[in-house]
Amino acid sequence: MDTNTHDRQGGGGGGSFLARLGGIDRRWIFLAIESIPEGSRVLLAFDYDPASAGELQPMANAMVHHCAARGHKIVFMALWPLGKQMADATIDDVLLEFHPNYAYGTDYVQLGYKAGNEAVVKLMATNLPQQYSTDAAGAALSSLPLVAGVQDLAAFQLIASISAGYPGAKEWVQYANSAAPEAFTLVSGSTGVQVSQLLPYYPAQMEGLLVAVKGAAEYEMLVTAKYPSADKPELLAERLGQGRVRMGPQLVAHLLMIGLIILGNVAMIAGRSRGGAR
């Protein structure tokens, strides 16, 4: 199936209800990253820390590999203090592992963490060099070709927030998307706990949303199917297979919970009928 032509609203206009249901969720971000021209400038915000890595790291791995496979130029940043370390790990484990030709300064840049929560986003929307005058290592932005001429967020074709809470995807919608709604595509990958707050933003204010580990697993499948690694297929399957691995425990746990709910209800009904007989 040609995923490029798939309707972003979730499954296309036609087809059965089950087909539409099957189309929901998995292609939003995939299509957003596919739809921008190759070599576009992309901003990836790592707004999470190790406590949420179980859900969000699979998304981050797949997203970085997807962007690099499309030749996009990636700018990393973080609204969470430990987000910079998560981004560094992703750069080492995925970007440089599977795309060793990516050069710092021209193909990717690490801006690092800035304190200030939503104020960081708000200032970046209008004056990025004032917020980030240097990259994470202290090099002036003017010395890095990828970000030398960047004045604000409109310089990016796509912004993705991998978000575990505050500050995160909600703040990107409120302060970045509201400031320049047509300037860039905004997508997000989110934890299951937070995603209920973000779903109302889709699709008008946020063009893509990966929902918890299920969304990560589906996204991993799409990315690895279209962009396999010729040199290291096994390593790619391992690094971009964490989400799918974690769906196994999900199945068992959900079956267990459903079983316990049914058992509890049967016990309650049996108890009631016994009480009624008395």
Next chain:
Amino acid sequence: MNGTGNGTGNGTGNGARTNHRFLWISLAVLGASLSVFGTAMAAQASGGDAAQETVALSKSIGVWCAALLTIGILTFLYKDNPFYKVCESILIGVSAAYWMVNGFWTTLVPNLFGKLAPGLVREVAIPSLPVSETPGLDMALAFVPLLLGLMLLWRLAPKGGWISVWPLAFIIGTTAGIRLVASIEADLLAQASATIRPLVVMKPATPAGADGAAAVGAAAVAATVGALDFWGTVGAITGVVGVLSVLTYFFFSLEHKGAVGKSARLGVWFLMITFGSAFGLTVMGRITLLAQRLEFLFKDWLGLG
């Protein structure tokens, strides 16, 4: 009186004995783990092929600490115990210390000290601190947050607690001001706009024939109108009905009777389905976190799998 005293004493004694038992068990587990760790390190260092992997001592210690702390936290599933308490205290202490140090180096040093004494900060802390075009003005402005910060800390003084109210008012006022505009734009106007959609959804029309030629006559009319998107229409109607019925539930100026009551009742159903969905997603997230910890224990720590 005596009975109460004896009972309390016995209870306290039993509790203390239980705590001591857990303490000894915890120490035994720790000791056994350390001995296994030492043996494994020694075996790897001496018996292993020199050309193969070398022992990464710091990483190994980190993995073992993380594994023991994970197990310590999970012991709470059995009952509260000293091992869990130690792990919990370590977590809280390390988190608090990390946030304090992080706040100092990412906020105070670059944003305050970097403005007050940029040369010194550049020399001893942040060599890449940007050079300001207006250092005098920056320094003068930096005294404002410095003063507000000191006023905030005045709360700790025995007298003059009211002084800390002023910076608090400043914080609340600026936060409300920043958030108000964003919330109105993103959460009220944009959301209301996204809700106002056609109730009948049509499939996208195809302006040209299948062969690429321009459609003419009846075909052109059919192409312009397009076919009904049944499930899209159902979705649009469900959205509007859901919004109106939930709003009715929170509308208390009319008594919830008759049509209003039925609408409010429908709103409750929509709310319950929403909460159920949110709870389900939360459960899914928690299961993932547990799965990740078990992955860590089995793969990274024990090397199984």
